Amino acid sequence: MTPDEKDAMPAGLTDAEVADRVARGLTNANTDVKTKSVRQIVAEHALTLFNGVNLALAVLVLLTGQYRNLLFMCVVAANLLIGVVQEVRAKRMVDRLTILTQKEVTVVRASGERALPASELVLDDLVRLSHGDQVPADGVIVSGNVSMNESLLTGEARPVSKGPGDELLSGSFVDAGSLVARVTRVGAQGYAARINAEAKYVKAVRSEIQETLRAIIRLGTVALVPLGLGLFLRSVLMDGGSLDDAILTSVAAVIGMIPQGLVLLTSSVLAIATFRLGRRMVLVQQAYCVETLARVDTLCLDKTGTITSGEMEVSSVRAASGFSEGDVESAMAAIATANAEDANETALALLRHAGALGVRAPRAARAVPFDSARKYSGCVTEDGRALVMGAAAFVLGRDRVEEADRVARAFDAAERVLVVGQADGFDDKNALLGEVRLMGCVAIRDEIRATAPETMRFFLDQGVELRVISGDDPRTVSAIAARAGVPHAERYVDAAMLDTPEKLDAAVDEARVFGRVTPQQKRDLVRALHRRGRTVAMTGDGVNDVLALREADCSVAMASGSAAARNVSEIVLADNDFSHMPEVVAEGRRSINNLQRSASLFLVKTVFTAVLALICIVMPPYPFIPIQMSLLSTAVIGIPSFVLALEPNHELVRGSFLANVLARSLPASAAIVAALFAELIVGRALAHSFGEISTVCTVLVAFVGVALVWRISQPLTPLRAALLVVIVAIVACGCTVFASFFEMEDMTGSMGVMIVAAGLIAVAFFNWMFDRSLASYETDERFARLVRKVEGRHGSND
Numbered sequence: 001m002t003p004d005e006k007d008a009m010p011a012g013l014t015d016a017e018v019a020d021r022v023a024r025g026l027t028n029a030n031t032d033v034k035t036k037s038v039r040q041i042v043a044e045h046a047l048t049l050f051n052g053v054n055l056a057l058a059v060l061v062l063l064t065g066q067y068r069n070l071l072f073m074c075v076v077a078a079n080l081l082i083g084v085v086q087e088v089r090a091k092r093m094v095d096r097l098t099i100l101t102q103k104e105v106t107v108v109r110a111s112g113e114r115a116l117p118a119s120e121l122v123l124d125d126l127v128r129l130s131h132g133d134q135v136p137a138d139g140v141i142v143s144g145n146v147s148m149n150e151s152l153l154t155g156e157a158r159p160v161s162k163g164p165g166d167e168l169l170s171g172s173f174v175d176a177g178s179l180v181a182r183v184t185r186v187g188a189q190g191y192a193a194r195i196n197a198e199a200k201y202v203k204a205v206r207s208e209i210q211e212t213l214r215a216i217i218r219l220g221t222v223a224l225v226p227l228g229l230g231l232f233l234r235s236v237l238m239d240g241g242s243l244d245d246a247i248l249t250s251v252a253a254v255i256g257m258i259p260q261g262l263v264l265l266t267s268s269v270l271a272i273a274t275f276r277l278g279r280r281m282v283l284v285q286q287a288y289c290v291e292t293l294a295r296v297d298t299l300c301l302d303k304t305g306t307i308t309s310g311e312m313e314v315s316s317v318r319a320a321s322g323f324s325e326g327d328v329e330s331a332m333a334a335i336a337t338a339n340a341e342d343a344n345e346t347a348l349a350l351l352r353h354a355g356a357l358g359v360r361a362p363r364a365a366r367a368v369p370f371d372s373a374r375k376y377s378g379c380v381t382e383d384g385r386a387l388v389m390g391a392a393a394f395v396l397g398r399d400r401v402e403e404a405d406r407v408a409r410a411f412d413a414a415e416r417v418l419v420v421g422q423a424d425g426f427d428d429k430n431a432l433l434g435e436v437r438l439m440g441c442v443a444i445r446d447e448i449r450a451t452a453p454e455t456m457r458f459f460l461d462q463g464v465e466l467r468v469i470s471g472d473d474p475r476t477v478s479a480i481a482a483r484a485g486v487p488h489a490e491r492y493v494d495a496a497m498l499d500t501p502e503k504l505d506a507a508v509d510e511a512r513v514f515g516r517v518t519p520q521q522k523r524d525l526v527r528a529l530h531r532r533g534r535t536v537a538m539t540g541d542g543v544n545d546v547l548a549l550r551e552a553d554c555s556v557a558m559a560s561g562s563a564a565a566r567n568v569s570e571i572v573l574a575d576n577d578f579s580h581m582p583e584v585v586a587e588g589r590r591s592i593n594n595l596q597r598s599a600s601l602f603l604v605k606t607v608f609t610a611v612l613a614l615i616c617i618v619m620p621p622y623p624f625i626p627i628q629m630s631l632l633s634t635a636v637i638g639i640p641s642f643v644l645a646l647e648p649n650h651e652l653v654r655g656s657f658l659a660n661v662l663a664r665s666l667p668a669s670a671a672i673v674a675a676l677f678a679e680l681i682v683g684r685a686l687a688h689s690f691g692e693i694s695t696v697c698t699v700l701v702a703f704v705g706v707a708l709v710w711r712i713s714q715p716l717t718p719l720r721a722a723l724l725v726v727i728v729a730i731v732a733c734g735c736t737v738f739a740s741f742f743e744m745e746d747m748t749g750s751m752g753v754m755i756v757a758a759g760l761i762a763v764a765f766f767n768w769m770f771d772r773s774l775a776s777y778e779t780d781e782r783f784a785r786l787v788r789k790v791e792g793r794h795g796s797n798d
Contacts, residue, residue, distance in 0.1 A: 011110050012107070012108040012109035012110050012111075012125065012126045013109050013110060013122070013124060013125060013126075014109070014110040014111070015109075015110070015111060017124075018109070018122055018125075021122035021123050021124070022122060025187075026122055026123040026186055026187075027119070027120065027121065027122050027186060027187060028118055028119055028120070028121040028122070028136065028137045028183070028186040028187055028190075029119055029186075029187050036087075036091060038088055038091070041084060041087045041088055041091065042084055045080055045083040045084050045087075046080060046084075049214075049217055049218065050076075050079075050217050050258070050263055051076060051080065053217070053258060054073065054076045054258070055076075057251050058070055058073050060247050060250075060251055061247070061248070061251055061626065063247065064244040064247050064248060065244070066244070066248060066626075075263075075264045078264055078268075079263050079264040079267050082264075082267045082268055082271045083267050083271075083287070085271075086267075086270075086271045086274055086275075086284075086287055087285070087286070087287070089278075091285065103118075103133075103134070104116060104117055104118075105117070105118050105121065105127050105129075105133075105136045106127065106128040106129075107121065107125055107126065107127055107128075108125075108126035108127070108128055108180065109125070109126070113128065118136035118137065121136060121137055121183055121186060122183070122186065123183055123184075123185075123186050124182060124183060124184075125182070125183045126142065126180055126181070126182055126183075127139065127180070127181055127183065128178070128179075128180050129146075129174050129178065129179055129180075129181065130174060130177070130178035130179075131174055131175070131176055131177065131178065131342050131343075131344065132173065132174065133173065133174050134171065134172070134173050134174075135168045135169065135170050135171065135172045135173070135174075135181075136170060137170050137183045137185065137186050137190055138167070138168065138169055138170050138183070138184055138185035138186075138189070138190045138191055139167070139168045139181035139182055139183045139184050139185075140165065140166070140167055140168070140181060140182050140184055141162060141163060141164050141165065141166050141167075141168060141179050141180070141181050142164060142179075142180045142181060142182050143164055143179065143180045144163070144164070144177060144178050144179030144180060145161070145162070145163040145164075145177055145179075145371050145372040145373040146161075146162055146163075146174050146175070146176060146177035146178065146179045146372050147159040147160070147161055147162075147174075147175040147176040147177060147344060147370065147372045148160045148161075148162050148168070148172050148173070148174060148175060149172060149173040149174075149175040149345070150169065150172040151304045151305075151310075151471075151542060153169055153171050153172055153191065153192065153542060153543050153544055158416065158472070158473075158476075159175045159176070159344070159345075159346075161372035161373070161375065162179075162372060163372060163373055167184075168181050169190075169191045169192070170185075170190045170191055170192045170193070171191070171192040171542075171543050171562060175344045175345060176342065176344035176347075176369075176370045176372070177342075177369075177370065177371060177372055191543075192543045192562070192564070195519050195543050195544070195546055195547065195564075206292055206535075206553045206554075207288035207289075207291050207292055208291070208295070208656070208657045208658075209266060209288065209291050209592070209595060209657050210266075210288050212657050212658045212661075213259070213262065213263060213266065215658075216259055216262075216603075216606060217258060217259075217263075229250075232246045232247065232250040248625050248626060250622075251626055258606070259599075259602040259603065259605070259606050262598075262599050262602035262603070262641075265595070265598060265599075265602070265638075265641050265642060265645055266595060266599075267287070268642065268645075269591050269594065269595055269645045269646070270287035270288065270290055270291070270591060271287060272646065273287070273290050273587040273588070273590070273591050274287055274290065276587060277290075277580075277583065277584060277587055280580055280583055281573065281574040281575040281577070281580065282571060282572075282573060282574065282580050282583065282584055283559075283571065283572040283573075283574055284570065284571055285569065285570050285571070285572065286570040289554045289570035289571060290584065290587055290588040290591055291588055291591060291592050292535065292537075292553050292554040292570075292588075293537055293554045293556075293571070293581075293584055293585055293588050294585055294587075294588025294589045294591070294592055295535050295588075295592075296464060296535050296536065296537040296553065296554060296585075297463065297464055297465065297534055297535050298464065298465045298467065298529055298534040298535065298536045298537070299459055299464050299465070299466050299467070299536075299537045299538075299539070300467045300468075300469050300522075300525070300526065300529075300536060300537065300538045300539070300548065300552065301466060301467065301468050301469070301486075301539050302468075302469060302470060302538075302539055302540040302541065302542070302545050303446070303468060303470035303472055303477050303480055303481075304446075304470065304472070304541070304542070305540075305541035305542075305558045305560065305561060305576065306449075306539045306540070306541070306558070306578050307448060307449065307452050307468065307480060307481065307484045307486075307578075308446040308447055308448055308449065308480060309446075309447045309448070309449050310447075310560070311345060311348065311349065311446075311447045312345045312346055312348070312349035312444050312445065312446060312447060313349050313352070313353070313444070313445060313446075313447040314332075314349055314350060314352075314353035314442060314443070314444060315411075315412070315415055315443045315444070315445045316410070316411065316442075316443045317329055317332075317440060317441075317442050317443075318407050318408060318410065318411075318440055318441050318443075319407075319439065319440040320403075320407050320438045320439055320440050320441075323439045323440055325440065326359075327439060327440070328420050328439050328440035328441075328442070329353070329354065329357060329359045330359055330360070330361065330362065331387045331389070331420050331422070331439055332350045332353070332354065332359075332389060332420055332442060333350065333351070333354035333359045333360070333361035334361040334362045334364055334379055334381060334387055335347075335350070335377055335378055335379050335387055335388070335389050335420075336348075336350035336351045336354065336361075337351065337354075337361040337364065338364035338366075338367035338368075338379035339367050339368075339369050339370065339377050339379070342369050342370070344370060346418070346444055347370070347377070349444060349447075350442075362381040362382065362383065362385070363381065363382045364379040364380065364381055364382070365379075365380050365381065365382045366379060366380040366426075367379050368380075368388070368426055368430045369430075370390075371430070374390070374394060374430070374431075375390050375391040375393075375394040376388050376389060376390025376391065376394055376395050376432075377389060377390060378390075378423070378426065378430075380425065380426065385422060386422065386423040386424060386425045386426060386433075387420070387421075387422060387423075388420075388421050388422075388423050388432060388436060389418055389419065389420045389421075389442070390418060390419065391418070391419070392404040392405075392417070392419045395419050395421055395432075395436055396419060396421065396436055396438060400438075403438055404417070404419045404438060404441055407438070407440060407441045408441040408443070411441070411443040412443070412445070412479060413475060413479075414445070414473070414475050414476040414478070414479035414480070415443040415444065415445045415479075416443070416444040416445065417441055417442070417443055417444075418441065418442045418444060419438060419440075419441050419442075420438075420439045420440050420441070420442060421436035421437055421438050421439050422436065422437045422439055423435075423436045423437075445480075446476075446480055448480065448483050448484050449484075449577075449578060449579070451577070451578065451579035452484040452485070452578065452579075453484055453485040454579065455578055455579050455581055455582065456484055456485040456486060457485060458581075458582045458585075459581075459582075460485075460487065462585070465534075466486050466487065466512070467512055467513075467514070467525075467529075468480075468481045468486055468489070468512065468513045468514065469514045469517050469522050469525060469548070470513075470514070470515055470517060471515075471516060471517055471518070471544055472515055472516070473515055473516065474492045474493060474494045474495075474513060474514070474515025474516060475492070475515070476515070477492065477513050477514075477515045478490060478492040478513045478515070481512075481513050486512065486513070487512070488512040489512060489513055491510060491511050491512045491513065492511060492512070492513035492514070492515060493507045493510075493511040493513070493514055493515070494515055494516050495507075495514050495515060495516050495517040495518070495521050496516045498521065501524070504521065504524055504525070504528065505528050508525060508528040508529060508532070518544075519543070519544045519545070519546065519547050519548070520547060522544070522545065522547060522548035523547035523548045523550070523551045525548070526538060526548050526551040526552050527551060530551075530553075535553050536552045536553050536554075537552055537553065537554040537555070537556065538551075538552035538554075538555050538556070539555075539556045539557070539558075539578065540555070540556075540557060540558075540561070540565055540569075541557060541558035541560065541561025541562065541565050542561055542562055542565060543562045543564055543565070545557075545561075545565055546562070546564045546565055546568055549565060549568050549569050550568050554570055554571070555568065555569040555570055555571070556569060556570075556571045556572075556573065556581070557569035557571070557572050557573070558572075558573055558576045558578075559572055559573060559574045559575070559576055560576045571584065590647075590648060591645075592657070594644055594645040594646070594647060595645055595657075596657055596660040596661055597644055597645075597664070597712050598640070598641035598642075598644050598645045598712075599641075599657075599661045599665075600661050600662075600663075600664035600665040600668075600708065600712060601636070601637045601640060601641050601665070601705070601708065601709070601712075602637055602641065602665075603661050603662065603665035603669070604637075604665045604668045604669050604672065604704075604705070604708065605629075605632070605633065605637060607665065607666065607669035608668075608669040608672040608673050608676070608701075609629075611669070611673050612673060612676055615673075615677060615680070616680075619680055619681075621690055621693070623676065623679070623680065623690075623693050623694045623697040624694060624697065624698070625694070625743060627741070627742055627743060628694060628698050628742055628743065628744075631698070631730075631731070631734045631742050632698060632701050632702065632705070634730070635702065635705075635727050635730040635731050635734065636701065636702055636705030636706065636709070636727060636731070637705070639723070639726065639727065639730070640709045640713075640723055640727060643719070643720075643723050644712070644713065644720075644723075647719075663773045663774055664708070664711075664712060664770070664773070664774070665708075666769075666773065667766050667769035667770040667772075667773050668704050668705070668707070668708040668766055668770070670765070670766075670769060671704045671762040671763070671765045671766035671769065672700070672701055672704045672705075672762065674761075674762060674765060675700040675701075675703075675704065675758045675759065675761070675762035676697050676700060676701070678754075678758050679693060679696050679697055679700065679754060679758060680693065682754060682758075683696060683754065686750045686754075688750070688751070689745070691743065691744075691745040692745045692748065692751055694743070694744075694745070695735070695744045695745045695747075695751065696751050696754055696755055696758075698735070698742075698744065699731070699735065699755050699759070700755065700758055700759055700762065702727075702731040703755075703759040703762060703763060704759075704762050704763060704766055705727075706724065706727055706728060706731075707763045707766055707767065708766070708770075709723070709724060709727060710724060711767070711770055735747075
């Protein structure tokens with residue numbers, strides 16, 4: 001800033017004026033979107049129907065004094081702990097990223113300049129910003145000419161030149177130059193704050209597994225009240241049982257209807273997935289989004305920061321008549337080196353290009369920094385040459401632009417063209433002297449991430465449709481998308497022309513690239529895809545992406561982007577590397593496919609206990625107590641489900657979660673109910689005591705349970721074979737060594753005959769039904785995939 005400019009700049013606010021604005025609430029209080037508080041996270045995980053039902057059952061057991069029957073509460077406590085710890089851990093890591101990106105702002109006040117947090121600015125404050133600084137609040141430039149990067153707000157990567165009187169938007173960056181601006185809007189009135197405010201609604205988690213679990217728990221809760229009450233009243237009023245015995249048998253039946261272990265297994269598997277991803281610099285803020293991303297069929301990509309690295313690169317150099325490309329590159333290197341201290345993205349691209357080619361830059365005696373009013377930079381070398389580089393109209397003059405166009409004819413239309421020339425010199429205000437001789441032209445373009453094409457191929461191979469949504473020029477976005485490997489990138493549309501909901505809705509079916517998209521239009525595009533039945537993932541890093549990130553089924557943000565984008569997204573790429581996305585999908589597939597296989601074990605218990613409770617209201621007694629259900633839950637369900645759920649599995653996710661689970665669990669439930677019903681009838685005829693009936697029923701459930709584990713463990717591996725041995729050993733020990741603890745009776749001849757006969761028949765019945773159920777499900781699923789494939793072709797107009 002020149003001395004004249006400093007004298008012309010108005011004085012800053014006095015301390016009294018600042019105090020008055022603070023008293024009136026005219027401060028730049030932080031209005032960014034925040035992550036959930038620890039209290040909110042704990043409340044969300046603790047105040048659930050699942051926890052409430054189990055707590056009520058625990059109170060009933062406490063009344064009996066049989067404390068060992070409270071073992072089921074360990075599952076509840078573990079599930080709560082895992083969920084809270086995982087989400088709090090992710091929250092703190094994301095909050096830490098926000099703190100690291102916050103910087104103090106230089107404020108000019110009557111008492112002098114000082115550095116303050118952006119939240120302490122007040123209306124009409126003067127702020128001094130230079131290269132690399134982020135605008136802390138909306139304002140108007142008082143002095144200085146700069147080049148602004150507004151990509152986080154608009155998606156437009158091309159720098160915007162601004163000078164005195166021009167508006168600055170909070171969240172944009174100074175790309176080159178320096179300025180003093182007066183704050184015109186603070187707090188919730190700012191541009192970024194207004195967009196963030198629209199994103200502060202509670203986003204429902206879209207998870208088929210979570211919805212299935214909630215539906216099962218709701219159904220179990222509805223059923224457990226009449227069934228549990230019926231069993232209790234039958235035991236007390238009609239069978240003459242004691243109050244404690246009636247409570248324990250009723251609680252045992254009710255516990256079986258609620259898939260406690262499945263809830264814990266799901267939390268554990270997803271927590272392990274988030275831990276594994278965290279080691280790869282992927283922060284997962286909502287565990288169930290891992291499942292959602294594995295089911296995604298449409299991926300919406302923001303250009304800047306996702307496909308591109310956020311940096312520029314030199315794509316090509318062309319020399320004018322009388323010069324070589326080496327001359328042009330040497331001049332470029334000299335200008336960029338001379339202005340390296342205030343290098344913008346363009347200058348950095350030139351420096352990288354020169355370094356990669358080994359170009360030796362002539363030493364500069366004088367630097368001419370970039371100025372947005374002049375739109376060029378330059379230098380004077382030690383041998384007296386005056387070199388200049390910038391926009392053709394400002395370097396050569398508007399009447400000579402065609403001269404540069406002839407040299408740059410081979411460049412892509414979407415690339416930014418700079419001219420390099422040699423002048424007679426510069427005056428004391430850095431204005432060009434004499435006529436500039438054109439040396440050549442340089443094409444600058446956005447740098448594609450090296451891993452982007454490979455990542456695109458991965459999603460295409462998985463049947464995921466790609467859409468690119470950006471605030472940049474549609475031709476530029478189309479060219480970048482094509483270079484990154486996005487299919488049909490030539491089918492682009494200028495969203496500025498989509499001025500009605502009907503036009504936007506029609507464009508969703510035809511276009512694959514959308515340019516000049518506003519934040520509200522990004523959200524509307526995601527909604528339009530939802531109306532077509534798509535599961536949508538959205539990537540982004542800017543304030544302009546926040547609304548769409550909130551709307552998407554699964555949102556992914558870059559750590560280098562805005563705090564709002566990070567805080568509303570389920571996944572944050574801590575190292576800004578989009579190539580981690582296949583790893584997230586792989587973890588999701590492992591989790592879902594293994595959970596579908598393991599969940600069938602839990603649903604077996606839920607179904608057979610509910611049906612058994614209904615039968616036992618008419619034909620008592622209910623044959624189990626809570627401690628025996630804990631033995632079965634641990635041996636036949638818990639241990640095998642956890643082992644199977646943590647195995648590698650990269651198969652495509654197919655079909656409905658609930659349909660997959662029921663196809664495996666219902667045959668086992670039917671076989672168990674039939675076997676137990678037989679024991680209730682035959683055992684009564686053989687004068688079996690309650691303890692003997694309970695022992696036989698426990699072993700029969702283990703018989704069918706082992707058969708189910710055998711079937712879902714195919715093909716058998718050494719680990720799975722060892723698992724089967726462990727299951728059998730645990731049940732055997734529970735029935736013999738620890739028989740008194742689990743209240744099991746000694747085996748008699750009639751009990752042994754009943755176990756062998758009913759067990760073999762039940763296992764044979766189970767295998768027959770299992771084969772039929774799987775065959776029927778696979779036929780239905782093949783038909784459904786065919787229908788979706790035909791509908792997809794019709795809907796995409798390919």
